[in-house]
Structures are given as C-alpha cells and as structure tokens.
Amino acid sequence: MKFLKNIRFITISVGLVSLLAAPSLAQTEIIGEEIAILTDAPNVPPPITRDYITKVIVHLEVTEVVKEIADGVDYTFWTFGGSVPGKFIRVREGDLVEFHLKNHPSSKMPHNIDLHAVTGAGGGAASSFTTPGHESVFSFTPINPGLFVYHCATAPVGMHIANGMYGLILVEPKEGLPPVDREYYVMQGEFYTKDKYGTPGLQPFSMEKALEENADYVLFNGSVGALTGDNALQAEVGETVRLFVGNGGPNLVSSFHVIGEVFDKVYIDSGSSVNTNVQTTLVPAGGSTTVEFKLEVPGTFILVDHSIFRAFNKGAIGMLNATGEENLTIYSGKTDDRIYQPEGGAIQEIPQAEYTEPAAQNTEEQIERGKRVYTQVCMACHQANGQGIMAAFPPLAKSDYLNADVDRAIQTVINGLSGEVVVNGEQYNSIMPKLDLSDENVANVLTYVYSMWENNGTVVTPAMVKANRDAEQSTQEAAFH
Amino acid sequence: MESTAEMALIKGGVYTPLYTTDKTPRIVSSFLLDSTPVTNHQFLEFVKANPKWQRKNTLPLFADKNYLKHWLSNLELGPNVSPDAPVVNVSWFAARAFASFHHKRLPSVDEWEYVARADAHRIDATSDPEFTKILLDWYGRPNPKHLKSATTFPQNIHGIQALHGLIWEWTSDFNNAMVTGESRGDSGLDRNLFCAGGAVSATDVTNYAAFMRYAFRASLKGNYTVENLGFRCARTIPPSTESKKQS
Numbered sequence A: 001m002k003f004l005k006n007i008r009f010i011t012i013s014v015g016l017v018s019l020l021a022a023p024s025l026a027q028t029e030i031i032g033e034e035i036a037i038l039t040d041a042p043n044v045p046p047p048i049t050r051d052y053i054t055k056v057i058v059h060l061e062v063t064e065v066v067k068e069i070a071d072g073v074d075y076t077f078w079t080f081g082g083s084v085p086g087k088f089i090r091v092r093e094g095d096l097v098e099f100h101l102k103n104h105p106s107s108k109m110p111h112n113i114d115l116h117a118v119t120g121a122g123g124g125a126a127s128s129f130t131t132p133g134h135e136s137v138f139s140f141t142p143i144n145p146g147l148f149v150y151h152c153a154t155a156p157v158g159m160h161i162a163n164g165m166y167g168l169i170l171v172e173p174k175e176g177l178p179p180v181d182r183e184y185y186v187m188q189g190e191f192y193t194k195d196k197y198g199t200p201g202l203q204p205f206s207m208e209k210a211l212e213e214n215a216d217y218v219l220f221n222g223s224v225g226a227l228t229g230d231n232a233l234q235a236e237v238g239e240t241v242r243l244f245v246g247n248g249g250p251n252l253v254s255s256f257h258v259i260g261e262v263f264d265k266v267y268i269d270s271g272s273s274v275n276t277n278v279q280t281t282l283v284p285a286g287g288s289t290t291v292e293f294k295l296e297v298p299g300t301f302i303l304v305d306h307s308i309f310r311a312f313n314k315g316a317i318g319m320l321n322a323t324g325e326e327n328l329t330i331y332s333g334k335t336d337d338r339i340y341q342p343e344g345g346a347i348q349e350i351p352q353a354e355y356t357e358p359a360a361q362n363t364e365e366q367i368e369r370g371k372r373v374y375t376q377v378c379m380a381c382h383q384a385n386g387q388g389i390m391a392a393f394p395p396l397a398k399s400d401y402l403n404a405d406v407d408r409a410i411q412t413v414i415n416g417l418s419g420e421v422v423v424n425g426e427q428y429n430s431i432m433p434k435l436d437l438s439d440e441n442v443a444n445v446l447t448y449v450y451s452m453w454e455n456n457g458t459v460v461t462p463a464m465v466k467a468n469r470d471a472e473q474s475t476q477e478a479a480f481h
Numbered sequence B: 001m002e003s004t005a006e007m008a009l010i011k012g013g014v015y016t017p018l019y020t021t022d023k024t025p026r027i028v029s030s031f032l033l034d035s036t037p038v039t040n041h042q043f044l045e046f047v048k049a050n051p052k053w054q055r056k057n058t059l060p061l062f063a064d065k066n067y068l069k070h071w072l073s074n075l076e077l078g079p080n081v082s083p084d085a086p087v088v089n090v091s092w093f094a095a096r097a098f099a100s101f102h103h104k105r106l107p108s109v110d111e112w113e114y115v116a117r118a119d120a121h122r123i124d125a126t127s128d129p130e131f132t133k134i135l136l137d138w139y140g141r142p143n144p145k146h147l148k149s150a151t152t153f154p155q156n157i158h159g160i161q162a163l164h165g166l167i168w169e170w171t172s173d174f175n176n177a178m179v180t181g182e183s184r185g186d187s188g189l190d191r192n193l194f195c196a197g198g199a200v201s202a203t204d205v206t207n208y209a210a211f212m213r214y215a216f217r218a219s220l221k222g223n224y225t226v227e228n229l230g231f232r233c234a235r236t237i238p239p240s241t242e243s244k245k246q247s
Helices: A002-028 A157-162 A207-212 A309-313 A363-382 A400-404 A406-415 A439-451 A462-480 B040-049 B092-101 B109-116 B129-139 B183-188 B208-218 B239-246
Strands: A033-035 A055-070 A073-080 A089-092 A096-103 A134-140 A146-151 A166-172 A182-191 A217-220 A233-236 A240-249 A254-259 A263-267 A274-278 A280-283 A287-294 A299-305 A317-323 A417-423 A426-432 B007-010 B013-015 B026-028 B031-034 B234-236
Touching (some): A055 A217, A146 A287, A166 A182, A182 A233, A240 A254, A240 A280, A254 A287, A274 A280, A363 A439, A400 A406, A400 A417, A406 A439, A439 A462, B013 B109, B026 B109, B031 B109, B109 B208
Parallel strands (some): A055 A096, A089 A166, A182 A240, A233 A317
Antiparallel strands (some): A096 A134, A146 A166, A182 A217, A240 A287, A254 A299, A263 A287, A417 A426, B007 B031
C-alpha cells in the first residue's frame, strides 16, 4: 500500500513539474532562420546575442587541396571548407541546425561528418555520407552546450582525419559565454609524411607512420608558421583572451601551454567545470579545451604542445603578440647582470693541476673541436644541419646574416643577441643567450659553422675573438666614463 | 576505333575479400573482362544508337543531372574531351545499358577485386607494401583536369590495363552493403558482408587502398554520376565454350 502511495506521489510530482515547465515551452519555439557565419582559423564567428532559438543553416564544402604544410613542402589536404582546421561553426544551445554537407565534384573520395555536438548514432556520419559532386542535408538540435570537435568518419577514418578533416563547433549555452576582449581558434593535428620533417616537395601520406603514431609534423592550424611571425595572434595588454583549442589528432594528445602566461580559467575539456590558475592543460585527440587569460604585460607569448620536441622539432608552435605598457612589478625583465661567486665575496680556488687541452694546431682540428661545441651548445636551437626552426631560431646553413660579417658573428656568440634580425629573407625576433665559451672554443665553433652547409669557409682564430672582446670592453668603459 | 574494348580471359581462382567475418575464401569462376575501361568515343557511339541514353532524354531516376556533363553537347564531346579517355559521369543504369547493348555485363565486386590484386608479375601483389603505396598515392591526389587514355597504362598479369590509377569503376553489385555511411558501426549490422569499424572484420587492416574502394562504392546510388567514375564490361564464359576448352 505504501508502495502504491509512492507511485501516486511520483505521478503527481511529474504532473507538477510539467505544469511548471509549461510556460517555458513558449521559449522552445523556433523563431526565424539564419545562415551560419563560418570562419577560418584563427578567427571565430561573433558571439551570439539573440536570446531565442532559431533555425541555423550551415553550408560546409569538402575540398581536396594541395597546400603548403611547411616552407617548400606541399601536402594534399582533405578539408572542411578549404583549409585545416575546418571552418569554425557557432550555434546556440537548442537551435535547430540544418546541415548541408557538399562534396566538391573534383574530390577523389566520398566524405561525411561526425559532429561530437550531435546526440544521435554516428553523430551525423551516416546521414551525411556524400559522394563527390553531391550534397547531403540533415538536421539536429545541439542539446549540450560546449565546444565540440567534428571530423570525417568515412573509412578509412584514420586517413581522413590524418589528412586534415576536422574542425570545431561551439554550442553556446543559453545564457551565453562571459564577454571577453578577443576570441581565437587554435586546433592541433599531426601529419604523417613519406619523408621526414622539412623534406621539400609534395609529400604523400604515410600509412605506415600513422599506424606507428610516429608523426613528422605536429601543427597548430594546419601548417608550420600558421600562427607565427605575421600570422601571430594579436592582443593588447589589459585584454582578456579566450582560446578555443581543439585537437583533431588523429593520434596524439596535446599538453597545451602558453609560455609566459598562466590560464586564469580553463573550462576543463570545454565542459562545465572551470579550473583556475592552470599552467598546462590536456587536449585529448577528438576533444577540446577552452582557456582564458588576462594579458598583464606586453611581449610575445608562445603557444606550444609542451610535449616539447613537438614544439621545437615538429612545428607545434604559435605566437600571441601582446602590445602595451610594461608592468615592471609583474615582470621586470633583466635588471642586472653580475658576477656570481658561490663561495662568498672573494674568489676562491682549490689548488689543483688543471688540464687544458693544447690549442688546435690547424683548421681541420678546429673544425673537429668546433663540431663538438656545436653539438653541445648550439644544436638544440639551430638544429643538426644548421637549418634552424622557422620563425623561432634562424638558420646557420647558407646564412646570409652569418656570411656577411664575421665580427658580428663573433659578437653574437660572445654577447648574445636579442631583437629583430632578418636571415635569408625571414624575420626573427627572439633571444640568443650570451654563451660562456673560451676564445678558443668560440673560434672553433664558428670555424666549424663557416665550414659547413654551403657557408663561406671563413676561419676564425682565437685572436679574432679576443680582439672583439677587447673592443667590447673598451666601448663599455668609454660609456662608463 | 572499336565500339567496345577487347577482352582478356581471367582465369578463375580463389580469393578472400577484404570484408568478411568468416574469412572464407571465395571462388571466382573464369570470365572475360575488358582490358580497358569504356572510352568517351565508345559511349558516344552507344548513345547515338540508343537515343534514350542521350543526355537530354535520360530520366533523373536513371541518371542524375551531371550525367555526361563533361561533354560539349548531347552528341558532341567538344575540344576538351579526349575520345580515348575513359568515359565518366555515367550512372550505373547507363553503364549497365551499355554493357547489355554489347552483350556484356558489369563485373561483380568479387570479380573486380579479384583482378585488382594483380600487378604486372603477380596474381596477388597486395601483400607488397610498395603496391599498396602506389594505389594510396593515387587515392590521395585530387582528380586531374584531363584524364589519360587507359592504353598508356601497363598491363597487369591478366592483360588488364588501368584498373588502378585512372578512375573509379562501377561494378554490378556495388551496393551490396559493404560499408554504410557510418563506417565504424558496420560490424553491428546483421549481414554477411560488411566493413567493420574500419578494422574488426577487414581481413587486411593495412590494405587502406581496398578500404577506400569499398567506401567509395558504398557512397553511390544507381543514378549517381561522378567526375572520376566510369566502368568496364565483363562477360560470362558460356558453359559450352568452357567445356570445349576443358576437352
């Protein structure tokens, strides 16, 4: 009897709930329709300001295109909208989305789309399976707000994703997102090519490397340099920036980090939980994160996958340039450079017979020793073959900057270098630290570098290095007096 | 120019298709196959003789509106279309009509795939990564502006040219439920033949090239026409001929 009562009670409650819910039914009425604004990365369509649901029509075209993946390297990308990542789509929770997927007649392959924002088997994949020269239409209602990955799910799925078929769809919550000053779209994905990173020419997809998860390129927004140099994201000090960060994979999970910033807010996995004060956040393959941070100081902030070889050797690097007033309390910059004496004020020495290698006897010996120094000190940035890293570390191979002026080269090694330089037509703006090397070692490493990679073969002697150090000292003294 | 291609005798045998759950090898009987795909010229001859297959006369039910769209007009190829290049933008219904007009038929998927394993020296070259890679490279490239003639391609061991690297080709049973649009769920279908999750039931998971052919076929309907989809014809060897051969 008690049991029955309970049932009745539940029935009544359900009735009450539906009565209470009745007025809100009016809000679920679809008012009007609009064509979705789609943008290419790093741009994001404007925030949705309407407070009602509508029918949103999305026209997305699949094309297979040859584009640069890195300087001098081409790749056949399969794209949602002409570039990688695919177009950014922005809708509101509860909207009726009418999706038109068009496969360009020149495509070799059939394609489809699986949107993680879709609640329904396959996420739209079966309904959108489209042969070249055809268009499929289906509709869905995004029930859950969030930032969702979409991708092609045609067999072989891995290859379609590896060729660049992914993008993001933002389902704004009914109440909207908190306003920020700038929003950007960044999506990571890795590429598997027949030859290794940087090999020029049209590079075909390597199925073998994809199966081994051995990526040649790990990229933000589809190419090396898509977010560096002139393509860097822009913002001003005092502004709050929101990054919509996706990861298309197909295989790798990203450890997303911005060098020199702490994320004030991370919408974990772009879900409803907000974490604060985060340094690095994971972006799963086929997932996303949304981060926000306020820019307190100017400078170039580097976006990386902190699985760090991907950043410095496979291309996973981007930049955000913040302009505006310095705030020396938050970050002073280098204020002093002084001698460090660990054992107190006086220089102390433990008496010990010190072994010093006799000076190199000839150029050959200089080159051999210089190579050792290069491997230990220089290679990390300038790379094994002196090719440098595009937009971050200038090349030493066939370098016009290097070959033009040997004294400048010596000074660069002994004093370091910061600020803008143009090397082989590319602009670089980073910092090379002052290197604590003996005159002999500086001479050797430079002689080595000049002897390699089609450089002009200049021989640098320790005396030349010393002369530069002396000149430097007298300039400083002159300035001091 | 011939109105239909020369045929080569394909000696029958046993092969395991890419998508089976039971991995049972299948028997392919000996048959005849066109050594080259049907050309624009041959198809033009056909539509001249069969006005109901001219562009202006076809029903949408049998060929969509892109049918023969690369031709200049109803009965003219125009300067940009090579008569020797394979005909494309033809529907399955049109291809089948062409075949019956010439007392031929379309090859089945099994027949087509059986022959497609071969290179110049081997009946089955699919285990050679180099062979697969050449196919993948073609699949990975967008369509060229102008298609070459199939006669410029090397012959495979059966004497067949340009099965790979030129166009996709219709088969008689292209839509026999190999792959649905949702490739990852196909293993759940109650069918004898299907693509599985891209992996579970494919007999050779690394044979991406074959994978893509099955995916491509699955995206088609009988009235579809596609810019890089043509066909070639097959013929069953009449029992009498075969028994004569055996005697």
